[in-house]
Amino acid sequence: MIEILQQIVNGVAIGGVYVLIALGLTTVFGILGIAHFAHGSVSMFGGYLTFFLVTSWGFPLLLAILVALIVGFVLGMLIELLAYRPVRNANHINAFIVALGLTMMVEGLNLQFFGHEQVVIPTNLSRVFDIGGVTIPELRLYVIIAAALLIIAMTLFVEKTKTGQAIRAVAENRDAAILMGVNVKTIPLVVFAISTALGVCAGVMVGSLFAIAPGIGEWLVVKGFAVLILGGLGSIPGAIVGGLVLGVTEALAAGFISSAYKDVIAFVVMIAVLLLRPQGLMGKA
Amino acid sequence: MTKRLTFTTLTAMMALTGGMVMAEEKTLDIGVTDALTGGAAVYGLPQSNAVQMAVEEINAAGGVKVGEDTYMLNVIAYDDKANPTEATNAVRKLIDRDGVKFILGFCCSGATGAVASFIANEDAVMLVGNAAERSITTKEIANLTRTRPPADYTGAAAGTFVAQKGHKKVAVLGALDVGFYASYVDAFEAELKKAGGEIVTRESFGLKDRDMSPQLTKIRELQPDAILVVGYVEPAAFIYRQAVELGIDVPRYGFTSGSEEQFLRVATSEQMEGVWDLRPTELTLLSASENGVAYHANYTEKFGIAPSPSSPYAYDQTYALKHALEAAGTVEDTAAVAAALREMPIPAEVVMQYLPVDGKMFDANGQAYTSNGAFQWQGGNWVFVQDLPSDAAAYSAFLSTID
Missing domain, CATH: 3.40.50.2300 (Response regulator)
Structure with missing residues (x-):
């Protein structure tokens, strides 16, 4: 029993990171219908930037995260304005190519600015809590709490604020939203800014829990899209449920079936879910 | 006089130039x-x-x-x-x-x-x-x-060393889809078995994996006498750190060849304390x-x-x-x-x-x-502790028999 609980705790931490990545992807996809492949690389940029601010400029960790979030916010708006807006009314393939090009560009910039070495964001959080035989490292606990708070904040923002309602309105029916007076030119800017800031948070979590290195962004975005499909395209609750399901499934698969095939097993579960619910766990039929 | 000087100068220049050609690298x-x-x-x-x-x-x-x-x-x-x-x-x-x-x-x-x-x-x-x-x-x-x-030349020596330490149940966590890591473990297991020991589980990770806590949780439940980590330094460093975080306190052996600097990017020196690296006698400053x-x-x-x-x-x-x-x-x-x-x-x-x-x-x-050596992390450094049994001539003869 303790082993199962331990594996669930293991899975929830990584699942929280998947949720943050998927939330960013799903809001962009829901509003604009863009598969924003560069999201993983942008997340890594946020992680690298935090690492750089902490280790090279001596910023306290929380201040460095705050600066990285602000930079992420602005970067997101720039990406929308300079990369995606010019092709918004063009064929979908154009946005697809822009997304691929942007991925390569951001990966290249990461490599150029931060080098090829694996980096780990230093946190000095090394305590381990033991709760009834289930061990939780302090850092993992904070990651789980932070992910939960961000998910709640994002949900409240989308459900309770006017901007959130406008985002949902554009996602539901763009033409109707225009008729209702929603400024549809501003909404994509806000969506990309929030999405990128969430991605930066995920990058910081990956960088402190594990590591940032070239190629990690690709891995992260693949997982993010898997969650997107599993939870239902464009669905925010789906991203939350899907991320946690994928994280916990991977941990349980590695612990009880085969560590060599944990990714395969997680994707088999995803395919099985889609066979039963083609629209995803929380998607609309 | 002027002509003589010019001639002398030209002769000297030619000699110098010729010399330069002769000395061209x-x-x-x-x-x-x-x-x-x-x-x-x-x-x-x-x-x-x-x-x-x-x-x-x-x-x-x-x-x-x-x-x-x-x-x-x-x-x-x-x-x-x-x-x-x-x-x-x-x-x-x-x-x-x-x-x-x-x-x-x-x-x-x-x-x-x-x-x-x-x-x-x-x-x-x-x-x-x-x-x-x-x-x-x-x-x-x-x-x-x-x-x-x-790798198997070193793996056999490592298996003998771990068996001599009295370990009977060893859990392996490694990049086992990489051929030479698998051959290290095979040779290790053969020597461990000769001494009555066994490998209780072989868990894998990919080269880009950084979260090995699911595999380590499984290993913790099996209560081995020791764990053996084979893989690149970066994932290995995470394994050593996460093993401590999960409360696994059995001896940790490895085959990674990472430097102090490389490990300390991921784990603290306290988390690394006591880890063994069983590998060819490569460069460590203290040895x-x-x-x-x-x-x-x-x-x-x-x-x-x-x-x-x-x-x-x-x-x-x-x-x-x-x-x-x-x-x-x-x-x-x-x-x-x-x-x-x-x-x-x-x-x-x-x-x-x-x-x-x-x-x-x-x-x-x-x-x-x-030669092969047993290195141990002590106070922030890899310290050479002892040679591992290594018979180069015998292995060379064995190598010649393989197609």
Whole structure:
């Protein structure tokens, strides 16, 4: 029993990171219908930037995260304005190519600015809590709490604020939203800014829990899209449920079936879910 | 008077110019292909640096004397990202476009194996560094040598050592889809079984994985006497850290060849305390020979970072090539240079502690052997504790029996 609980705790931490990545992807996809492949690389940029601010400029960790979030916010708006807006009314393939090009560009910039070495964001959080035989490292606990708070904040923002309602309105029916007076030119800017800031948070979590290195962004975005499909395209609750399901499934698969095939097993579960619910766990039929 | 002066000046100038032509140095391009970026760069980049440093030393000492000529070495390096296709392309470029006949580097087995599969048909000599897959030196390739011993040579010695420590139930966590890591574990298990021990589980991870807590949770439930970690330094460092976080307090053994600096990027020294690394007796400052101490100091000064323990394999192959070129007396006849490599004694400049076979650095398969050692993390450093039982001659004979 303790082993199962331990594996669930293991899975929830990584699942929280998947949720943050998927939330960013799903809001962009829901509003604009863009598969924003560069999201993983942008997340890594946020992680690298935090690492750089902490280790090279001596910023306290929380201040460095705050600066990285602000930079992420602005970067997101720039990406929308300079990369995606010019092709918004063009064929979908154009946005697809822009997304691929942007991925390569951001990966290249990461490599150029931060080098090829694996980096780990230093946190000095090394305590381990033991709760009834289930061990939780302090850092993992904070990651789980932070992910939960961000998910709640994002949900409240989308459900309770006017901007959130406008985002949902554009996602539901763009033409109707225009008729209702929603400024549809501003909404994509806000969506990309929030999405990128969430991605930066995920990058910081990956960088402190594990590591940032070239190629990690690709891995992260693949997982993010898997969650997107599993939870239902464009669905925010789906991203939350899907991320946690994928994280916990991977941990349980590695612990009880085969560590060599944990990714395969997680994707088999995803395919099985889609066979039963083609629209995803929380998607609309 | 003026005419005489002019004539004298012209004569002097001609003499000087002629002298300059006579003293013109020749340049010999040598190639390096290695993982300069990507996950394997922790091994490949230090190797490339080591070759560059050796070349600068050789040039500063007067170059390579081949017959009547003296050659200055020039390095042309390509990044193969430890990828077989990239490595093949890099070697093709070196041979076909750059006209290179001597190719060094090769940190990683997949990429090295791909090049080894066709190098026998090329007018070139391949000097392999850190790549540990056994099959690289079992194919009787006359123009290939390797400075690092195969992984199973070390795995057997490690198995004996762990069994002597009294461990009966060992859990393995490794990059087991990589051939040479799997062969290390196989050889380890064979020796452990002879002493009545067993491997209770073999758990895997991918080279890009950084969260091994699910596998470690499973291992914790099996209550082994010890764990064995085989894999690249970066995931291995996470395993050591996460094992402590999960409260696993059994001895941790490994086969990683990472430097202190590389491990401390991920884990604290406290989390690493007591970890064993069972590997060829590679560079660690506390156990280094005079050459090793000098190598460590020069490398650190030149590149601003401490060398990885396995990087001298590439440094040593550069000096091996220098001596082979001088012994063969040619830079054109690659067969003669390859033959000279197999006949040479261990050069005085090498850093690793090689065990000669029949008095030579490389055996008939082109394989060199170092001693194996048990290193332990003590107070922030890898400390050499003892030699592991290593019979180079017996292993060399065994290697010759494999197709």
